[in-house]
C-alpha cells in the first residue's frame with residue numbers, strides 16, 4: 050500500500066522561465082515534506098532548467114522527466130519570427146500523447162513492481178495554460194490541481210473571463226481599447242467583482258482587439274477549465290493580494306467554489322534571510338565570469354544607490370525603447386546594472402560581441418557611462434543582484450516573479466510593463482500597494498528618456514522613501530507568510546498536503 054511518505058505528484062509547468070522556476074520551487078518544498086515529485090520538462094526547454102536548479106539544492110525526491118515538444122524557432126527551418134510564447138503553446142500541444150504515456154507508465158510500473166519508490170501519481174499539478182492536462186487527469190481519474198504563477202488578482206480576472214466574453218466585453222473592441230482620451234470615462238474600464246476597475250489598456254494582450262483569434266480561444270479555454278480543477282495553488286500571499294483572495298471565494302466569480310490557496314512567494318527558503326542568502330549562494334566559480342564581474346562591480350558602489358534593470362525572460366524591448374532607456378538612465382546620473390538582450394526574437398538573445406552590443410546603444414553611451422553603470426549581456430543572477438546592499442530599486446517589466454523577488458527584498462520598483470499580466474501587475478504595485486512608480490509611455494507605446502529619468506529621480510528621492518518603507522513591510526509579511534508556522538502560505542501548503550494525504554489513504558483502501 051502507498052505509504053504516507055511516498056505520495057507521488059506529477060508537476061508540469063508551462064515551458065517558460067517565469068512558470069518553470071516557481072513550480073520547481075514548489076516541487077522542492079513538497080519533496081522536503083516527503084513527497085515524491087516527477088517534474089515534467091519540455092525537451093527543448095531543458096537548458097532553462099539550469100536556472101531553476103541554480104536557485105538552490107534540490108531534494109533527491111524531485112526527479113526531472115523530459116518529454117518531446119516542438120523545435121525552437123530558427124532551428125531546422127522553423128520561422129525565426131515565431132515569438133517564444135507562440136512557440137511554447139504550439140510546443141506543449143505536441144506533448145499531449147507523450148504526457149499520457151508518461152502517466153500510464155508511472156501507473157503501470159507501480160502495479161508491476163509494487164515498490165514505494167514508484168508509488169502511483171496521486172495528483173497532477175499543472176500550469177493553468179496547460180488546460181488539456183485536465184483531460185489526461187480525468188482519463189486516469191487523478192485529481193488535477195492548477196498552478197497559477199501570477200497574482201491572485203490576475204486569477205480573479207481570469208475566473209471572470211468567460212462571463213466577460215459572454216457579455217461581449219471581451220475581446221476588447223478596437224475603438225474603445227485604443228482610445229486613451231477616454232481613459233477616465235466609464236466605458237474605458239472593465240468591471241470584475243472584487244477588483245478595482247481595470248483600464249482596458251491594462252487588460253492582457255490576449256484580449257486586446259489586435260490579438261489573434263487562436264490566442265483568444267486558447268485563453269478562453271484555459272479560463273473555462275479553471276472550474277474543473279480539484280484546486281488552485283497561487284504564487285502569491287495574503288498580505289499582497291488580500292482583496293482578490295476574498296473575492297475568489299465568492300460564488301459570483303467562482304460558482305463551483307474551486308479551492309484557491311496562495312502558497313507564495315515560491316522562492317528558495319534561504320532567500321527570505323538576506324544575510325544567509327548572500328553568504329551561502331553560488332559565488333565565483335559557479336557563476337559565469339560576467340555574472341561575477343557584475344557582483345564585484347556592485348561591491349564598489351554606495352549602499353542603496355544602484356538601479357537594477359531587467360525585463361525578465363521574454364520581453365525584448367524595441368531598438369527605440371533601448372535608446373530612450375539608455376539616455377534616461379544616463380540623464381538620471383544614478384548608478385545602474387542593466388540586463389540587455391537583442392531587440393528581436395532571434396534564437397540567440399544576448400549579444401555575442403562587444404560590437405553587437407554597442408550597435409544597440411546610442412552613440413558614445415558606453416564610454417560616457419563607463420563609470421556610472423554596467424551592462425550585462427547574459428542571464429543575470431537576479432536574486433543575488435536584488436540581495437546586494439548596493440541595489441536600491443528595480444526597474445522591471447512587472448513580471449510576477451520579478452515582482453515577488455523585489456517585494457521579498459523590500460525594494461521599490463519602477464514599472465515598465467509590456468504585455469500579458471504585466472500591466473495589471475504594475476497598476477497593483479503603483480495604485481494599491483504604492484511600492485512602485487510607473488514609467489509612463491506615450492501613445493506610440495514608447496517610454497521617453499525624460500519619463501525614465503523622472504521616475505528614477507522620484508524613486509531615489511523622498512517619494513521613494515515612503516515606497517521603500519511599505520516595501521519593507523511587505524518584505525516582512527512575505528517572510529512571515531512562508532516561514533512562520535502560522536503564516537498563511539505555510540498553512541495553505543500544509544492543508545493542501547493533508548488533502549493529498551487523505552486522498553492517498555482513500556486510494557490505498559480502494560486498491561486491491
Ligand code: UDP
Nearest residue numbers: 066067361362363428429431448449450451
Ligand atoms: N531571471 C533571471 N535572470 C535574468 C532574467 C530573468 O534570474 O536575466 C529570472 C527572474 O529572477 C524571474 C524569472 O527569471 O525569476 C522571470 O520571471 P518573471 O515572471 O519576472 O518574468 P517573465 O520572464 O515570465 O516575463
